[in-house]
Amino acid sequence: MEKRRLILDAAVRVFARKGYHTSRVGDIAEEAGIAHGLLYHYFSSKEQVLETVFRENWSELLAAFARIEDSDEPASDQLDGIVKVLLRSWRNAPDLVRVMVREVARSPHLQGQVDEIREGFVTIQRVIERGQAEGSFRADLDARLASWIVYGSLEELLTGWVLGQLPDGDEDVAHAEATVLTFVQTALAADGRA
Amino acid sequence: MEKRRLILDAAVRVFARKGYHTSRVGDIAEEAGIAHGLLYHYFSSKEQVLETVFRENWSELLAAFARIEDSDEPASDQLDGIVKVLLRSWRNAPDLVRVMVREVARSPHLQGQVDEIREGFVTIQRVIERGQAEGSFRADLDARLASWIVYGSLEELLTGWVLGQLPDGDEDVAHAEATVLTFVQTALAADGRA
DNA sequence: GACGGCGTTGACTGTCCGTTCAACAGCGCA
């Protein structure tokens, strides 16, 4: 396997296990099975490793969002799709979610990527606005704020799983997904119950 | 003023400005106007300073929650009250919220306080359950998950303000508050529109 | 079989910073 990817994968595991600050460069190297000097052949610093992990994976998420947005489903189905993608990421890649939630999301580190995070919000916002325009979502709610509220709900559930405070068995996750979907769709629906 | 409090207040400002990890003990001491050695007369470590900041302020928040819960208002008003207390904390003590959101909330640091954080969730959960029992909230939503969703919404708005991504003028904050209230009450209401 | 360059190694450096500690100042008390 390509060494660069090897290092990134190792970094995700190590960061997930010990947290970014407590992880030493040597830990990552050891996990990847290389000498720690080599890491500097592929990355300029420890921080750049974290940044790369974030950037490459977040952009995948954005791509998934974009595919959903570009589909011809009604807005409310698109919103469901986004919710599902985000929540299911926990079972798909728990280590990655751990790192994203704990180290990057509201990170004291790295300023630049704030814009990239925001792009996810904006997608949600656009979907909500389309729903409002189509008449399926109530139009009296600020779509931007609503997108933050929706995203916050999802991130908090992920956090609950990350911190081990919410049960995350198969049915638990499915149940959480169903609950958010009902919650959000009810709140946004143009007419009474969703 | 009592030196201990002086140090804590200085620490909040410094942590808010530079983040916990990037803040040196000397920075806190300088901000407090003392020699850095003195800090160890009052606290056993830099980490304990952060922990104390969290503990003492979070317990105040829990007390506010408890007062609301013990009032004889209907559950839906109590929930409104909780939302308002949390959101208004931003204008009341922005530095504190900065530290709480960025350093403590899903912290790689300090494990013990997870239980204290959880107590806030449980209060929200109880209020929701009471509303369900009273018949004003729909009973088919899992109250525990709903409490996480509600809290997540609020924390995300605070985060938006902390990171400077959401406008936080007087009217902006009021508008955000109104939006969350509508969103949450609509989602939870037993019958159609809130 | 010399050459060169890419990939790889790991000892070493330099620095940063949390923490310690010996000394001291002020003050109440006897």
Added chain:
DNA sequence: TGCGCTGTTGAACGGACAGTCAACGCCGTC
């Protein structure tokens, strides 16, 4: 006046750790 206690100081220590670098192995090329 002397004793001791609490509060206070800042120089010094120690250890950790990110990042450097000189050397080396391997492999293709001429």
